[in-house]
Amino acid sequence: MAVESKPLENKAHRVATADFNFHNPAEALSNLLQLAIDLLPSQRAALYEYDDQVGGFTPRFAYGIPLRELGHLSSSSEHPILQAALSQLRAISSGETHGSLGLPLAPGTVACAPCISSSKTTGLIFLANDEKDSYDRDDLGIIEVLATRAADILAFAKQTASQNYLFHRLSLLYQASHAITGTRNRQEAIKQTVIHVLKATSADRCEVMILDGGESEALRFHQQIEKSGLQTVNSKPISTIRDYPIHHQVLKDLQPATLSLRPPKGSHEDLNTLEEEGISAAAIFPLATGNQALGFLRLLYNQPDRMIREQEMELAQAIINIGAVGIQDAIHLETAEERANQLEVLDEIGREMTSTLDLEVALENTMKHTQRILQCEAAVLFLLDESGEKLVLKASGGRQMRIRDVAIRLEEGIAGWVTRNKRPLIVNDVRTNPLYHSAIDAQTGLLTTSILCVPLVSRDESLGVIEAINHPRGAFTESDQRMIHSVASWAAIALDNSNLFRRVTDERSRLEATLVETADSVVLTDSSGNIILVNQAAGQAFRINTELATGRPASEIFADHPLGDLLMSEDINLPTTIEITTPKDRVLHATISEITDVGRVAVMQDITALKQIDHMRSQLLGTAAHDLKNPLNAIRLGADLLNDAPLSDQQRKALSMMRRATDSMTNLITGLLETIRVETSANLLYEPVDLNELILLTIDDLRPLADTRKHSVVYEPPTEPTIVMADVSRLGSVLNNLLSNAIKFSEDSGNIEIAVEWDDECITVSVSDDGPGIPEDEISRIFEHLFRGRVTVRDPNNPIEGTGLGLALTKTVVEQHGGSIWVDTTEGQGSTFRFTLPWEPMPKTGSLQK
Numbered sequence: 001m002a003v004e005s006k007p008l009e010n011k012a013h014r015v016a017t018a019d020f021n022f023h024n025p026a027e028a029l030s031n032l033l034q035l036a037i038d039l040l041p042s043q044r045a046a047l048y049e050y051d052d053q054v055g056g057f058t059p060r061f062a063y064g065i066p067l068r069e070l071g072h073l074s075s076s077s078e079h080p081i082l083q084a085a086l087s088q089l090r091a092i093s094s095g096e097t098h099g100s101l102g103l104p105l106a107p108g109t110v111a112c113a114p115c116i117s118s119s120k121t122t123g124l125i126f127l128a129n130d131e132k133d134s135y136d137r138d139d140l141g142i143i144e145v146l147a148t149r150a151a152d153i154l155a156f157a158k159q160t161a162s163q164n165y166l167f168h169r170l171s172l173l174y175q176a177s178h179a180i181t182g183t184r185n186r187q188e189a190i191k192q193t194v195i196h197v198l199k200a201t202s203a204d205r206c207e208v209m210i211l212d213g214g215e216s217e218a219l220r221f222h223q224q225i226e227k228s229g230l231q232t233v234n235s236k237p238i239s240t241i242r243d244y245p246i247h248h249q250v251l252k253d254l255q256p257a258t259l260s261l262r263p264p265k266g267s268h269e270d271l272n273t274l275e276e277e278g279i280s281a282a283a284i285f286p287l288a289t290g291n292q293a294l295g296f297l298r299l300l301y302n303q304p305d306r307m308i309r310e311q312e313m314e315l316a317q318a319i320i321n322i323g324a325v326g327i328q329d330a331i332h333l334e335t336a337e338e339r340a341n342q343l344e345v346l347d348e349i350g351r352e353m354t355s356t357l358d359l360e361v362a363l364e365n366t367m368k369h370t371q372r373i374l375q376c377e378a379a380v381l382f383l384l385d386e387s388g389e390k391l392v393l394k395a396s397g398g399r400q401m402r403i404r405d406v407a408i409r410l411e412e413g414i415a416g417w418v419t420r421n422k423r424p425l426i427v428n429d430v431r432t433n434p435l436y437h438s439a440i441d442a443q444t445g446l447l448t449t450s451i452l453c454v455p456l457v458s459r460d461e462s463l464g465v466i467e468a469i470n471h472p473r474g475a476f477t478e479s480d481q482r483m484i485h486s487v488a489s490w491a492a493i494a495l496d497n498s499n500l501f502r503r504v505t506d507e508r509s510r511l512e513a514t515l516v517e518t519a520d521s522v523v524l525t526d527s528s529g530n531i532i533l534v535n536q537a538a539g540q541a542f543r544i545n546t547e548l549a550t551g552r553p554a555s556e557i558f559a560d561h562p563l564g565d566l567l568m569s570e571d572i573n574l575p576t577t578i579e580i581t582t583p584k585d586r587v588l589h590a591t592i593s594e595i596t597d598v599g600r601v602a603v604m605q606d607i608t609a610l611k612q613i614d615h616m617r618s619q620l621l622g623t624a625a626h627d628l629k630n631p632l633n634a635i636r637l638g639a640d641l642l643n644d645a646p647l648s649d650q651q652r653k654a655l656s657m658m659r660r661a662t663d664s665m666t667n668l669i670t671g672l673l674e675t676i677r678v679e680t681s682a683n684l685l686y687e688p689v690d691l692n693e694l695i696l697l698t699i700d701d702l703r704p705l706a707d708t709r710k711h712s713v714v715y716e717p718p719t720e721p722t723i724v725m726a727d728v729s730r731l732g733s734v735l736n737n738l739l740s741n742a743i744k745f746s747e748d749s750g751n752i753e754i755a756v757e758w759d760d761e762c763i764t765v766s767v768s769d770d771g772p773g774i775p776e777d778e779i780s781r782i783f784e785h786l787f788r789g790r791v792t793v794r795d796p797n798n799p800i801e802g803t804g805l806g807l808a809l810t811k812t813v814v815e816q817h818g819g820s821i822w823v824d825t826t827e828g829q830g831s832t833f834r835f836t837l838p839w840e841p842m843p844k845t846g847s848l849q850k
C-alpha cells in the first residue's frame with residue numbers, strides 16, 4: 001500500500017532503509033556520509049571511530065574535507081558540544097557559528113552525534129554547513145538515525161575484523177603445527193618454528209638457544225621480505241647469544257618478557273646490553289615442554305619505536321609452544337637413533353672382542369668404532385706396562401697419529417689420574433685443567449682441546465684407560481661417557497681373557513716341556529685310557545713312537561705289558577707303586593695315580609742301576625760273611641780241640657777267653673750282616689701272618705733260655721684272630737729280640753709278660769719285665785746301632801753278652817711295617833717295650849697279586 005509521506009518522514013525512512021554493503025564497511029560508511037550530505041544542508045561530513053588502544057576517536061572517513069586535516073579527538077575533550085553529545089547520547093548542533101570552533105569540520109555550523117552500539121559509543125558522526133543555519137530538531141533526529149546506522153556498520157566491521165584475525169591466527173597455528181610436527185629433524189623443527197613466529201610478528205630477527213644437557217646451541221635467523229612479497233628466513237649458527245639477566249629469568253619462570261629502549265622497559269643491565277647490541281626492542285619467550293625448559297627464543301626489533309603487540313605475543317607463544325614439542329620430539333628421536341646406533345656399534349665391538357684371538361687387531365678396531373660413534377677427533381687406548389709404572393699407547397682410531405712407542409708415566413696427565421683413581425673424567429677445556437700434560441700432544445701429534453677418559457678395570461685392578469679426544473662440538477657429555485664406559489668394559493674383559501689365556505698357555509707349555517724333557521718316564525692318559533702324552537724317556541724305554549701313540553688306547557700301546565692294565569683297568573686301587581721291567585730289560589719303579597678331570601699318570605724312575613748295585617752288595621755281603629766267618633769258625637774249632645789237651649790253668653783260662661772272643665765276634669758279624677741286609681732292602685715279603693701264632697712260636701724258641709734263668713713268661717692269647725700283613729721272618733726277629741732282652745737283662749726268677757691289644761687303627765704288642773729298667777740318660781740312645789747300656793757290665797766278671805744291634809734292627813723292621821716302637825721304663829723297676837702294627841688287611845706296597 002502506497003502511503004504518502006511527509007518530507008521529514010521520507011528522509012528518515014531513506015536513512016533507515018538505505019541499503020549499505022556491510023561486507024565492505026569502507027564503501028558503506030562512505031555511502032552513509034554521502035547520504036547525510038544529500039539529505040541535510042551540509043557541505044562536509046566526517047566519521048570518527050573509537051580506538052581502545054589510544055583511548056579516543058580517530059577520523060576514518062571524511063566528506064568535503066581531506067581526512068588528513070582531521071585530528072584525533074580525545075574522549076576527555078572538554079568541548080561542550082562534544083561533552084553534551086557523549087553524555088546525553090544524542091545529536092547536538094553548535095547553532096549559528098559560535099560554538100563550533102574546536103570541533104572537527106569547523107568553522108560553520110557543526111552537528112555531532114554519537115554512534116551507539118550495545119550501549120557503547122563506538123564512533124562519532126559530524127556534519128557541517130557554512131550557511132550558518134542551525135540544524136533543527138528534525139535534522140538532528142535524522143543525524144541520530146544516521147549515527148545509529150553508522151554504529152551498526154562499524155560494529156559489523158569490527159566483528160568481521162576480529163573474526164578475520166581469529167581465522168588468521170588459527171590458520172597460522174595450523175600451518176605451524178603441520179610444518180613443525182611434520183619434520184623429525186631438530187634443525188628443521190627449529191627453523192619451522194622461527195619461520196612461523198616471524199610470520200606472526202613483525203620482528204626483524206629471531207635467535208634461538210637450545211640447552212641440551214651440558215651442551216648449548218645458538219642459532220640466529222634473519223627475515224627478508226623480498227620484492228615479490230615472499231619472505232625467506234636465513235639461519236646461521238652463532239657461537240652463543242649474549243648473556244642477559246632476563247634470559248635466566250625467562251628460563252626460570254617460563255614466562256615471556258619484553259625489553260625496549262623507547263619507551264624504556266627492562267632492567268638497567270638488560271637495556272645496556274640491548275643498546276650495545278644495536279637492538280631497539282626484544283621479546284624473549286621460553287621454549288619449554290611442561291615444566292622443562294629446552295631453551296629460549298627471542299624476537300629482535302631493529303628500528304626505534306617498533307615493538308611486539310599484545311596480540312602478537314600470544315600468537316607467538318602459541319607457535320613457540322608447538323615448536324617446543326616438535327623440537328623435543330626431534331631430540332628424543334635423535335637420542336633414540338643415537339642410542340640404537342651406539343648399541344649396534346657396541347654389539348659389533350663385543351663380537352669383535354670375543355671372536356678374534358688377535359687382541360691387537362680387536363683393540364685397534366674397537367678404537368676405530370669408538371672414534372666413529374663419538375665423532376671425536378681420535379680415540380686411543382693406553383695400557384699399563386708390566387712394571388705398572390708407565391701407560392703405553394696400544395691402539396688408536398681416527399686421525400692418523402704418530403702412535404709408535406708413546407708412553408707416559410703413571411703420575412702424569414689425565415690418563416695417569418684416571419688409571420690411578422679408577423674414575424672417569426671429562427675435561428672439556430684442557431688448558432685450564434692442571435692435570436693436562438701438553439708433552440703428550442707433542443708425542444701423539446694431536447692438539448688436544450677436550451678429553452673424555454675412562455679407566456679399564458678388571459677385578460678391581462686398573463689395566464689402563466680409553467680416551468676420546470676433541471669432541472666435534474667442543475664438549476663431551478655424560479652420555480658419551482656412558483657409551484665409552486661400555487666399550488671399556490668390553491675391552492677389559494677381552495684383555496683379561498687374553499691375559500688368562502696367555503698365562504694358561506705359558507703354564508701349559510712349561511708343564512709340557514717339563515714332562516717331555518724330564519728324565520723320568522711319564523705316560524698320561526685321559527679318563528677313557530687313551531694316551532694323552534708319552535714323554536721322550538718313556539718312548540725310549542718302551543720303544544714307542546711318542547707322536548703316533550697319542551690318542552690311542554693305553555692297552556694297545558702297552559699290549560702284553562702290565563702298564564697297559566695299570567693305566568686302563570677299573571679294578572686297581574690307585575695310587576700304587578710297582579717295579580716293572582721294560583722290553584729293554586730296564587727296571588722301572590712306577591707310581592700310577594689318578595688325576596682329577598684328566599685321567600691317569602704313570603711316573604717311572606729307572607732303578608736298573610740301583611738294582612745292580614743292590615745285587616752286587618748282596619753278593620759282596622755274602623762273600624764277606626763267608627770270608628770272615630770261616631776263619632772264625634776254624635779258630636773256634638781249633639780252640640774246642642785244644643780243650644781236650646793237657647793245659648795249665650793259665651793256658652786253659654786263655655783258651656776260654658779265646659773261645660768267648662770268637663763267639664762274640666761271630667755274633668757281631670752275624671748281627672751286622674743281618675742289620676745291613678734288613679736296612680738296605682725295603683722289599684718286604686708281605687703275607688698274612690697270625691700274630692698270636694708267631695708269639696707262641698717265639699716263646700717256645702726261647703723257653704729253654706728262660707727256664708735256665710727260672711723266669712716265668714706269661715702270655716694271654718687274644719680272643720679275636722690277629723692276622724696282620726707282614727714279613728714273617730722279620731716280624732719274628734722283632735719278637736725274638738724283645739723277649740730275649742727281657743730274659744737276658746732280668747735277674748733270675750723274673751716275671752715276663754707278653755700282651756696284644758688292638759683298636760680300629762692298629763695292633764699293639766707289649767713285652768714287659770720286672771728287670772733292672774733303663775737309666776733315664778740311656779732311654780734316648782737304646783735304639784742306636786751298637787749302643788749297649790751300663791746294665792751289660794753290672795757284673796764286670798760276668799758281662800751280659802750282646803752286640804747293641806738288636807733294638808736298632810727291631811726299630812727298622814717295625815717302621816718298615818708302618819708301625820712305631822717305644823719303651824716305658826723306670827730304673828730298678830722293669831721295662832715295657834711296645835710296638836704297633838697298622839691294622840690293615842691290604843699291603844701298602846708290593847706285588848699286585850692278592
Ligand code: ADP
Pocket residue numbers: 737741742745746769771772773774782787788789790791792801802803804805806807808831
Ligand atoms: P744288646 O741286647 O745286644 O745289648 P740291644 O740293642 O738289644 O743290644 O739293647 C740295647 C741296650 O738296651 C742294652 O744294652 C740294654 O742296655 C738296654 N736294654 C734292652 N732291653 C732291655 C731290658 N729289657 N731291660 C733293661 N735294659 C735293656
